[in-house]
Amino acid sequence: MELTPVQHDALIELLNIGFGRAAASLSELTGHRVLLEVPHVSIHPIHELKVALRAFVDDQVATVHQIFSGPVGGDALLVLDFKAAGMLKELLTNEPPLPLPIDASGREVLTEVGNILLNACLGTFGNILQVQVSFSVPHLNLDTLNAVMQSLLVNREGLRYALVVHAGFRLRDAEVRGYLVIVLSVASLDRLIRAVEAWENEAGRL
Numbered sequence: 001m002e003l004t005p006v007q008h009d010a011l012i013e014l015l016n017i018g019f020g021r022a023a024a025s026l027s028e029l030t031g032h033r034v035l036l037e038v039p040h041v042s043i044h045p046i047h048e049l050k051v052a053l054r055a056f057v058d059d060q061v062a063t064v065h066q067i068f069s070g071p072v073g074g075d076a077l078l079v080l081d082f083k084a085a086g087m088l089k090e091l092l093t094n095e096p097p098l099p100l101p102i103d104a105s106g107r108e109v110l111t112e113v114g115n116i117l118l119n120a121c122l123g124t125f126g127n128i129l130q131v132q133v134s135f136s137v138p139h140l141n142l143d144t145l146n147a148v149m150q151s152l153l154v155n156r157e158g159l160r161y162a163l164v165v166h167a168g169f170r171l172r173d174a175e176v177r178g179y180l181v182i183v184l185s186v187a188s189l190d191r192l193i194r195a196v197e198a199w200e201n202e203a204g205r206l
Contacts, residue, residue, distance in 0.1 A: 001043050001161060001189070010196045011041050015165055018124035022117045029112070030092045030171075036117075037168040046183060049162045050149040056166075056179060057081040061145050062102060064114020067136040068122050072129075072192050074159055074184040075152060076122060078114040078167075080176075082142075085110055088169060088176045102142055111140045117167070121180065129195035152183060159183045 003011065019036035026034040044052045058081040066076045080088065082102065089095070089106040092113070102110070115138045126133035141148065152159060165180040184192065 001045075003041070003043055003193075006200065007193055007196060008041060010200045011163075012038055014124060014128060014196065014199070015041065015121060017128070018121035019117075019167065021124065022120035025116045025120065026092070026113065029116070032092070032171050035170040037170065038165055039168065040166040042164050043189070044162050044164060046153065046160055046162055049152075049164070049181070049183075050145060052162075052164060053079060053145060053149075053179060053181070056177070057145060058083065059144050059146070061143065061148060062110055063141045063143075063148055064111055064118065064138050065141060066114070066118045066122075066138045068133050070126070070133045071131040072125065072133065072184070072188045072195070074182060074188055076118045077148075077181045077183075078110075078117055079145075079148075079179040079181055080110070084176050084178060087174070088113065088178070091169075091171050091174055091176065107140055111138055114138050114140070117180065121165075122182075125192070125195075128199055129192070131191075131195065160186050161189045163189075 015038045019038055023034045023036040057079060060082045062080045062082060062085040064078040068074065068076055085102055089109045092109055093105065095105065119135060122133050161184050163182040167178050167180050169176045
């Protein structure tokens with residue numbers, strides 16, 4: 001499934017709204033000005049997701065995973081490789097990097113960042129698209145990319161497509177890149193795209 005240019009631009013605009021809210025929350029939480037950028041969005045069949053992500057992240061990844069439900073439901077994950085996760089923790093806490101970057105402090109920071117980011121984006125979808133979205137408690141997982149993808153395939157058989165958002169965290173003259181992955185069923189993806197198009201029409205953008 002391919003996004004049309006109009007659908008792609010509308011999703012970017014929606015995600016920028018959500019990321020703006022997330023950046024404001026992270027700035028307030030850390031005391032540092034945090035900027036979040038959404039340079040690219042793509043859709044992949046679930047069985048191609050691992051190959052798509054492997055082009056950007058190492059094999060060892062930190063993921064913050066949240067299940068959401070409603071008219072549009074699925075799985076949402078913030079994906080960072082260990083190097084990016086360690087850098088983000090250092091930038092947000094002012095603590096020096098450790099030989100093992102994902103320590104207890106790092107786990108807490110990454111879970112909170114994921115919670116803020118996922119809730120802001122999915123909440124923006126819900127508010128602007130006028131659909132009710134419920135969230136599970138976010139869960140941090142440290143594993144191989146292969147294990148994370150296998151878990152999605154085994155435990156959530158109805159999921160078919162993944163929306164991948166390239167997210168750049170900018171703070172203190174540094175940038176860390178992560179990936180927001182929203183995994184959806186065919187029906188949920190179709191509802192999301194139709195709702196985005198309706199939002200564009202109502203706003204008079206088309």
